[in-house]
Amino acid sequence: MSSSAEDPNKQPTLYDSSSSTSQPLLSKLNTEEPTIRPDPPDPDPEPTQFLQISYNHGPRPFKDLPFLILFALFVLSTFAFGIFLIFNRNPNHGNVSSYTYDTNSSSCVDDSLNLSLLLSSNNWVLFNNELSSSxxxxxxIWTLxxxxxxxxxxxxxxxxxxxxxxxxxxxxxxxxxVLFPIFFDVYWFVACTVSSSCGDSFPLLYRILVLVFVFLIIGVVVWIFVANWHRIELTVNIIGVASYALSRNLGLFVVLPLLALxxxxxxxxxxxxxxxxxxxGKIVPKESDGEYSCVWRQDSWVPFYYALGILTMLWSYxxxxEAQAYVISGTIAQWYFSKEDSRPRLSIRSTLRNAFGPSAGTICFSGLLVCAVRLVRAAVDSAAEEVPGFVNFALRCCxxxxxxxxxxxxxxxxxxxxxxxxxxxSSARMTYxxxxxxLLSAVFVExxxxxxxxxxxFVLSTIYAIAVFAILKGVAKLGVDSYFVAALAWVLLILVLGFFVNVLDNVIDTVYVCYAIDRxxxxxxxxxxxxxYVHLPISRSHRSSIVPRPLGV
Structure with a gap:
């Protein structure tokens, strides 16, 4: 028998040498197994579904330039016309009373020096000296x-x-x-009832109504905390994380007040x-009942400058x-996306460079929207007072x-x-x-x-105000004025702490957006x-087919 003849009893081996194309047996077996094909892609994928979002450390192009140019025009116009106003002012504005109507020239002429202004100025100095010595x-002043x-x-x-x-x-x-509002409400009611002057100004019925109204507000506050009690623990952890992030970027407490200054x-x-x-303006004659008098009349374009200046101030504010929020967000984001054992260098400086450089137009656009929202809200509130009714109420709610x-x-x-x-x-669309x-919802965080x-x-400022009042009662004899001084100290401290809370709120929002990018x-x-943040409630309002990728994939 020839050596090339095949043995029918021969068992197949892993590699068959008689085959023209030698290949593994396992490969043949695998080709017979049913293949698992991946699911077809979503026919309508999200436009930014596979977009990798991260902090942009590189050079940034200028964005929203038209709004930066528009803001610059507002500022330059305000300063240019303001300088013109200073040189174009009429020095006789305060001497209207010294002008009399001249029938020969049909105009107002300077009749005499206005000694009353000098006397009133001296009286103000004397009054100011008496006031400053009180x-x-x-x-x-010392308390503030x-x-x-x-x-x-x-x-x-x-x-x-x-x-x-x-x-x-x-x-x-x-x-x-709850305890502080209850204490002040009851204290005011008792003190006003005991005091004869306060009792005459506020009848008993009005005092009872105020007392009940404040208790209703306190009841609403209690109900809010009871309804959200299961969220308190998560909120505590969120505040703790934001406080840690802010403590790692203490330079913000130097930069942000300087921006405000x-x-x-x-x-x-x-x-x-x-x-x-x-x-x-100018001094012009005015006829009334056949008699002429001299009055001051402003130039017709002065109200337009007032509108321009006020709008510029509101938009600038x-x-x-928004620039402060930008600086906070950029600084915290650089800390968030840095390595655990490293600390970003010059993070505040680079954020400031971006805020007042490439992103200045974006900040101006955002500030313009916020300014417009506040003006519209003020207009709606004022219109609601003048035009009451259900239709107006529904429109205002919308x-x-x-x-x-x-x-x-x-x-x-x-x-x-x-x-x-x-x-x-682009940021608004991509954030949404x-x-x-x-599937995240930031309403809870907000x-x-x-x-x-x-x-x-509020609690800390109130404790401080009570301490100030007790000290003033012990060292000074101000009487009722002690309440006023303590109240002003409370207002000042709550404003400063309110600024601190605003910074911490921006940190919470920034960490939330960074967590969403991570996710x-x-x-x-x-x-x-x-x-x-993984314990935040999931928003059910979006499509369930859009599921975030698991961590580590």
Whole structure:
């Protein structure tokens, strides 16, 4: 038998040498198995479904330039016309009473020097000297100065407590949210009842109505906390994470007040221009019942300058607020996306360079929208007082709901723009799609944490005001004025702490957007943030087919 003949009893081996194309037997077996094909792609995928969003460290192109140019035109026009107003002012504005009508020339002429102005000026100096020497003004100034100085370490103390003892601070403060209003309500009612002057000004029926009304408000506050009690623990953890993030970027407490101080210096010449605007005009005769008198008449274009100056100031204020939010978001985002063992260098400087450079137009656009929303809301509220009725009430509710949605969308838009450097409209669309893809809803983050922080600063400011009142009662004899001084100290401290809470709110929003980006990319940049934010409620309003990619994929 030839060697090339095949043996019918021969068992197949892993590699058959007689085959023209030798291949593994397992490969043949595998080809006979049914293959598992991947699911067909979504016929209508999201336009940014596979877009990798991250912090843009590289050079950023300029965005929304038309709005930056428009803002610059507003500012330049305000300053240019303001300088013209100063040089065009009429020095006789304050001497109207010294002018009399001259029948020969049919005009107003200067009759005599106005000695009354000199006397009134001297009287004001004397009155001012008497006022400055009073004990009330002295104690008021010293109280406000000491409060302003103490507010700086007070903010750092609150930040330190919220960082390490968040749960204790929140749960200790919660009872005071109710006890303080009840105490002041009852105290005012008893004090007004005992005092004869207050009792005559406010009858017993009015005092009872105020007492009941305040108790109703307290009941609403209690109901809000009871209804959201299951969310308190999560909110405590969110505040703790934000406090830790803010403590890692303490340079913000230097930059943000400087930006606010810069806005004050920027406002100073505009206020001077508005003051000098009223000096532009002339003294003209006015006929009344056949008799002529001399009156001051402003130039016709002065009201237009008032409108221009006020709009410029409002737009500048909202733009500065958005710039502060941009700086906070950019700085916190760089910290969030950095490695665990590293700290970003010059993060605040680079964010400032982006805010007042490539993203300046985006900030101006955002500030313009916020300014427009506030003006429309003020117009709607004033119209509601003049035109009452159900139709007006329904219209106002619809407008307020629309404006609230614009405010809500704008907040996260500026956070996203600070992270990516996108234009305003692109940031708004991409932020909405980012949250929708990951089934996230930030309503909870927005409401509960803000209310808790506001309650905490209210309690701390009230405790400080009570201490100020007790000290004034012991060292000074101001009488009823002690209440006024303590109230002003309370207002000043709550304003400073309110600024601190606003910064912390922006940090919470920024960390939330960074967590959404992490979730969208399937990464974990800050594990301690994911441990907290993963417990946020999922939004059920979006399509269930859009499921975020699991972490680590």
């Amino acid at each position: 004990d009330f003004l002295e104690y008021l 100065v000491v409060t302003l100085i103490l507010s700086v370490p007070f903010c750092f103390l609150v930040l330190l407590l919220l960082k390490h003892y968040t749960k204790q601070i929140v749960y200790v403060s919660l009872p005071f949210f 810069g806005l004050v210096f920027y406002y100073a010449p505009i206020v001077v221009f508005l003051v000098f605007a009223r000096l532009n 909202t733009a500065m607020v 407008v307020n709901a629309l404006l609230a949605s614009v405010d809500f969308l704008n907040k996260f838009t500026i956070n996203f723009a600070a992270i990516t450097g996108e234009a305003y409209c 799609e980012l949250l929708k893809r990951n 409401t509960v944490s803000t209310r808790l922080l506001a309650g905490i600063i 969208d990319r399937g990464e974990v940049c800050k594990a301690e943030v994911h441990e907290v």
